[in-house]
Amino acid sequence: MPGTESKLGEMRALILVGGYGTRLRPLTLSRPKPLVEFANKPMLLHQMEALVVAGVTQIVLAVSYRAEQMEQELREEAKKLGVSLVFSHETEPLGTAGPLALAKDILGESNEPFFVLNSDIICEFPFKDLAAFHRNHGKEGTIVVTKVEEPSKYGVVVYGEQGRIQSFIEKPQEFVSNKINAGMYILSPSVLRRIELRPTSIEKEVFPDMAKEGQLYAMELQGFWMDVGQPRDFLTGMCLYLTSLRQNNPTALHSGPGIVGNVLVDPTAKIGEGCRIGPNVTVGPGVVIEDGVCVKRSTILRGATVRSHSWLDGCIIGWNSVVGQWVRMENTTVLGEDVIVKDEIYINGGQVLPHKSIAASVPEPQIIM
């Protein structure tokens, strides 16, 4: 394991990768969730790059499943970024706090606080600001909170003027606050004393105690936020990300005939004539889009082909899949890896497992195995 020695002043991070990624099936039947490409880059890489920019030199990945594939693919990337990667392997699911105890030796090695984040989160990662905010108040922990429209679906965070957290309320029946835990924290190593090596929920068991002692603060997140752990949110997150890209790095977006709104296209992809691509589309490497195709609000993963005259809205097309001619797909249809959709088929909200060939229309949402 490279780089287990710590240097003074260099930070660490723990990313909770967790388990099977069942909510993002059928994509996660072929690849582990952190490696599924979001806006043409593996999810995990978005987070790793942001952490490195904030001065992190060692990242611990808390995984419970399929670590070998991830290790192989990420080793190259980690080397490029100059960060060391450590896999902390749970033999039983340890919840949201247990993995910290498992990685105690590494995380507790220095006196520097460490970041913890949920691997499904996409946003304009505020790690530098978070570190500064945390040092400023000098207490044990800081949670990033974000505003959402429907807070009762989540755990709501109640905090005062300076950011000091008073309480957590899970899925409140009546409106208390619209700020929720954004799945990113920075914790001082002393927090590790509070966590036992067993399945533990950090929100339910650790944070409430810290809050009672006045040791927990909240920092409000600026910009967009999304948990992209399921297909519908994956696409929403993609739209938010592309909007943010338009503001921060507009040259990364594609333009040209037939391109509408925010569209990300890998340079190796080919787009035919008479198409209408966008708004809010990402086209992966090696993708072929034939003539007369209309794609909206969709992600097309590596190596897929969309044949002529088809119409896609709100879809995720899995790696190396082939969508036939005059096909219509909508309503968060997800094709797994290597799926073939025959000509003239209609799929409405279908979730298609890998290597499947679809020869009959699916007019109502359905899972096709």
Added chain:
Amino acid sequence: MYFFFLRTPISGRTQIVLHTMLKAVILIGGPLKGTRFRPLSLDIPKPLFPVAGLPLIQHHIEACANVPNLKEILILGYYPASELSQFIADMVQEYKGLIIRYLQEFTALGTAGGIYHFRDQIRCGNPEAFFVLNGDICADFPLVEMLNFHQERKDKLVVTIMATEATRQQSMHYGCIVQDRETFEVTHYVEKPSTFVSTLINCGIYICSVDIFQTFASVFNARHQEYYNESINNGSGKETAIIYLETDVLMPLAGTGRVFALQTNNWWSQLKTAGSAIYANRHYLELYRSRHKDRLAQGDVKTEEGKEKKCNIIGDVYIHPTASIHPTATLGPNVSIGAAAMIGPGVRIRESIVLSGATIADHSLVLHSVVGRGSSVGRWTRVEGTPCDPNPNKPFAKMENPPLFNSDGRLNPSITILGCSVTVPSEVILLNSIVLPYKELTRSFKNEIIL
């Protein structure tokens, strides 16, 4: 031409008797009939609905035109004459040598009442016999065969019925014929029985001798007797004139040795719903392959410069000469495109009828549908219906005509129909839906009737 030599005992001389001539009567009913064909029949009389590029009853007329010695076709119905005048004029032009006329019944007179009412017109010129064809059937009409059969028995009979086989279940929706296996005489006839009688059903194609008018007259007179004898009557007098061929004539004649049936295995179907129009379209197009190859579209067209691509054609397709089709469109199998229709680039049409003046814009898909006159479909739109074809696993199965709604009150999946001048926007899906004329849609619809 048929020539028979008859030795008459009168003068010992041989007389040559030419068959005088034959006529045909096509019964087309009126606007009150054919409500199951709505919304297509809201815009155009059902008898004129184009199937395989020709108005429905033109197929009847064409079959009659191929019968030697058939001189006149009388079309009987109670549509206002103005609605048919253009069609009649066109038919007279097309089938020179035939007299074709429309006779308008003053009111609905039933399947035999009209024939009786216009008996003088029919008997005029002394036809030897006349065909009677129901206007709402589609078939590979075996009229010459029928004529020969009728001739062989002409001294005995008064009417020959064309019959075909159906499944046990389905037979009860039709007129059922019980036939003597050797003489082919009809021994029993029941119209739409509630219990099973026979799998042999009435096709709605008949040949009648002029003697049949005597039978009609006795029915009519008996009706009048009843009317004047009854102490209660509604005073309108209307009902006495309504005579039904099936129940008032054929039923009583069955078993008297004067009605015969000839069974055919040719394709035959009724045209009751839009779904059956799609089915008939397919079969008539198939018949063109052997009879009227020039009516089927070819993908490449010869021009002065050499071959030019018209569009991609798969299977049997009819395209009206004035329609304009983009070369990248793919049509067929079993598609009919009407006059001045416009089919845009990359369009795919299959198992459908597109009526005149309709427009289908780029990359759209039309499947198992009827696109009404002057309708327009936007780009990247999917118009799709569900066929209700007869069960291919059952021999002699006929088209099911299921009710519009199932027992849960939900619309049964069927052909998608756009009435006339309907506008469908781009990028939507219209699935198993029926849109009434002049409607402008703004979103997708599935399994709905859009008023």
